[in-house]
Amino acid sequence: MNTITYNNVNNHFKLNGFHLGKKDLCRVAYSFIKEGDEYEKSVGDFILDWFDKKTYIDLNTSGTTGTPKIIRIEKQAMVNSALATGDFFKLSPGDKALHCLPTKYIAGKMMFVRSFILGLDMDFVAPNSHPLLYNDKKYDFVAMVPLQVQNSLSELKNVKKMIVGGVKISKSLEKSLAKLKTQTYETYGMTETITHIAAKKIGEKAFSVLPNIKISQDERNCLVIDAPQIAEDTIVTNDIVELINDTQFCYVGRIDNVINSGGIKLIPEQIEDKLSGKIHSRFFVTGIQDAILGEKLVLIIEGEKQTLDENTFDELDKYEKPKEVFYVSKFSETDNGKIKRKEIIENI
Template identity: 65%
Template sequence: MLNLTHKNVHNYFKLNGYHLSGKQLSQMGYSYIKEGDVYERSIGEFLLDWFDDKDFIEMTTSGTTGLPKLVRLEKQAMIQSALATGDFFKLEPGNKALLCLPVQFIAGKMMLVRSFILGLELDVVSPSVEPLALNKKEYDFVAMVPLQVQNSIKALKKVKKLIIGGAKIDSALEEKLLPLKSEIYETYGMTETITHIAAKRVGERAFSILPNVKIAKDKRDCLVISVASISDKPIVTNDLIELINDNQFVFLGRIDNVINSGGVKLIPEQIEAKLTGKINTRFFVTGVPDSVLGEKLILVIEGEKLDFAPDFFDVLGKFEKPKEIVFVPKFKENENGKLLRKSSLVV
């Protein structure tokens, strides 16, 4: 496995049951672009990008950690990320994997790269909210977003190892996953880190970092990530963390979501965790300008108006109780299914 380049394809690799070389995959890329469905065209474009002579690919970030921007990812760094994933999750050549994520995003691209490099037998299906619904096969390794997992609970017995990314797993979904026999992990990462750099089993509090990753926190208590194969400079995030040790951290919330209400700093993600399971529709808390408090905490709920008992918010601390409840017909999301808080808010 030494001196791997992006032109290498492991001899155990299969795509939809067929052994294919890099040249054959490039040819398939042309076919997908010309004749494929929408999701296949994205795969085709990536296959042509991956097997060309450039040592990088370019893509746009999702915009959830800041404004969307064009980033250049070195193919060698993507290979190193694939090797780290294989090491962390103990993947072996010949393991059966499923690609059910859109390939225009980094998570879908990396399922292909991992398969090329690690020698996985990869099946590809159209991205949908129920990717296992019509599939009777069993898989060693699958990646999904929380919405797909939510709609696949009964079918997850077909999956030995499942990684979940793209958005945080809420406590209600986590409770459904805990009794399952599958190895299920929540992952942490972003486009700039070439997908996940840390993972935790469902039920665990702290994320553990993958091989060759270093972590620290800055003066704001935000996570700083160093991965030599990705960047010469540390990647500074806006994610508030509790640093457990050199290898583990607890995600607390986004610093740009923090609400300063009358001098008290409130982390929405922690308040939302306390309310999860009590409200049977999507919701979030946020701050809006207030002449007295500077910002006041409000609860935003998707759907029709609900009535709450006087003791409903007793699970929250004194300053965590919303000053107002706002109902919005439909939340807005980006293409990756992530909730857009600011654009969803209608006051």
């Protein structure tokens, strides 16, 4: 059996209804770069990078938890990731896919790679917040971020399977999705793992890893990923997890977000989960320096000052209740919608 490489374009691949091979795609890329909108230019750049003589691509990390950096990923590893996704989600040549993510980041690049390699019939649209507006087509596979999902609930009846990544799905959005027939999966991954290495269906607690991936924990209880077909080295994350077995885990929170308040370790993501649906603006909790406690837990809410209901904090343990509430008119965020917590805290 011939190995599928990055030079292959599956015969079933279509872009916006047209069968395109390698040469056709390069012509489209030049056209995008010369005459396209900004989001199309980044696609043109990526296609030309994909079919050049180099075996790798340089990618920007999002910079959510630190300074954005450039990392080098082998194209064959991206192909292997696409094959694993196809296997996990049972995608077949000719399946109809919608691409509505920015191609500047890995998630948008990988939708193209999956389509080339798996032979998907892909519609490519502008990566805006209402990607299914005025679109009555039926899709087998779609990838979105939560904001796009929230704005597309009434159109999702035309989507069979959907993966959602970038930021965590809120409890209220999860409830809305549970009522739909669409098979929705929350994904776990990062640029270094070439997007997702695990996914969980809406309503499930544990993430299940994709094929050919092994997981473990280090002494901090953080996730360690062994994915030889995707990354040469073992990836040690800063994500605290509960390991269920060697293929399943529950996400707890990031170790660099943990607050040490008077010797009590508090995990912001767990507190935010309890507050989900009770505060109607975007928010997060964090620790700021305190002379007595070392760090004190505070709640930061986006927008104008508001009166919080008396029962807002009822579900929280006594140590989890914020000592102070701050309001920030507009959260700073990365291009793909992740809140820059550290930057917001520094400004406060």
